[in-house]
Amino acid sequence: MLWKPYLGGSTEAYSTYIWPGLQNTLKAAALAMVIALPLGAVLGIARLSDHVWVRVPASVVVEFFRAIPVLVLMIFGNELYSSYTDVSSDDRPLYAVVTGLVLYNASVLAEIVRAGILALPKGQSEAAMAIGLRKNQVMRLVLLPQAVTTMLPAIVSQLVVIVKDTALGGAVLTFPELLSSVNTMSSYYGANTIASFTVVAVIFLVINFSLTSFAGWLEGRLRRRKKSTGAVLGAQDVAHIGGTAATGAGGAPGGLDLSGPFVGGAGKDD
Template sequence: MSSVLYDVPGPRARVRNLVLGAITVLVVAAIFGVVVWRLAATGQFDAQKWSIFTYTRPWLLLLEGLGATLAAFVVAAIGALILGFVLAVGRLSDHAWVRVPVGWITEILRAIPVLIFMMLLYYGLPVLGVRMDPYWAVVIALIAYNGSVLAEAIRAGVESLPRGQKEAGYAVGLRKNEVMRLILLPQAVRAMMPVIISQLVVALKDTALGFIITYPELLHYIQLLGGQVPFGTPLVPTAIVGGSIYVALCLLLSYVAYRVEKRTRRSPKAARLDPGDGGDVTTATERIAVQRGVGKFDGTYQGPQL
């Protein structure tokens, strides 16, 4: 018995997969046990190291750092999405004088590491007589790098769509910007949503690089609390607590993205833009044309020659 994508495993294959799965679980559990054992052996679970979290001040510092992290991430995420759309549209332009420079800008921004970009903005600009606040150095660096990566993801999503999507839009009289805005981009964003969310998670974690340029975000306070000698220098306990906060933020962002993606798939507007299972491309495009007052598809190609 077989399916479209693979052969259904038989009795021997099922037993083999079960054995491999059990071995994998045992290996992971053994590694986890060794890590816990070494932490306990080195005194990382001592009450003295964890007693720092019985006071209010450390939690207030962590909340302050969390607020600074979110403040940088929200602005950087919005800016990266805007920059990503602008660069993606520029790279998809039919005009070489737009496409080529935008392509070079995108590649250069992707090639510069985020930390080096932050250091150039914070430590390099004062040499030229311009001083920048650490917050804006972090935000601008995150926008530049993540925006260029998102631009490539969006461009790949648009180019992966069937050619008939674009041709049907031109055939019903839609202009080029309307074809891109109403037909191609909505479908590309839905298709590349997992990649977009993954890159936003990367942007969230990269805010931790701000502590190198003195931005007081979450990692800054984790390092500060971990160096408290009266509590036995609790580096590992503070790292565990701080890491748990980062994990919770990433999981929350992934859940929000999942709900947004699920809602867009159910929305009537998404249904109009997507031809659906076995649907006709021209039918979905014709609905958009009628809504825009362009007219009805008559089978005559009215767009530019492709």
């Protein structure tokens, strides 16, 4: 009897309670991912800068927001929007949830990016510098493309955390996300709490499993592409790259792929 609203053929529970909450969960998670990923990449690269005026502020921002619980950031964001902006009370919970998720997860992603780049062999950047590439070209053409494959599992794990942490907004800020729909739904259908929570848990499981499965497929595809695009640089190619680096022109000669392991002969670091 408790499972009848979900398995009895009626779609009322899904259309009235679950679907609206799922839409808000996906909206908040998607916005947070779209903002946190590039922001985290920028902060992570900034922490590796040779310039102190870039490296130190980036490090302070990352360590500060990484040390604060995401729930505190959400509450702070809610009060900030309430006191200093014209955001309506209906939209304020969404803004606060996204703000908290972005600030915390961008800081964590920054550390993932920094660690992924530092994990690469030093020979990669040294070889690129030796043929005349500037540091920003080394980062963009050599280090980042290789580090992405290494960082992908950790990045996806953090994206899963973003999806799950949207539930904090429903528990504290009355954000109408998926988990918060359980209370209303359970009360309406006769206090079937276990059945309601089970259905919501299965939905979260499907979302996060789909995300990790896609990441696994993407990682395998990137690894296969790198193995199949190993190009050997000849003496003329090296001279041409050095010339384009000196003049500020981008790109590689002959359509060579500089995103794989940097090679001068056989794809080794030394």
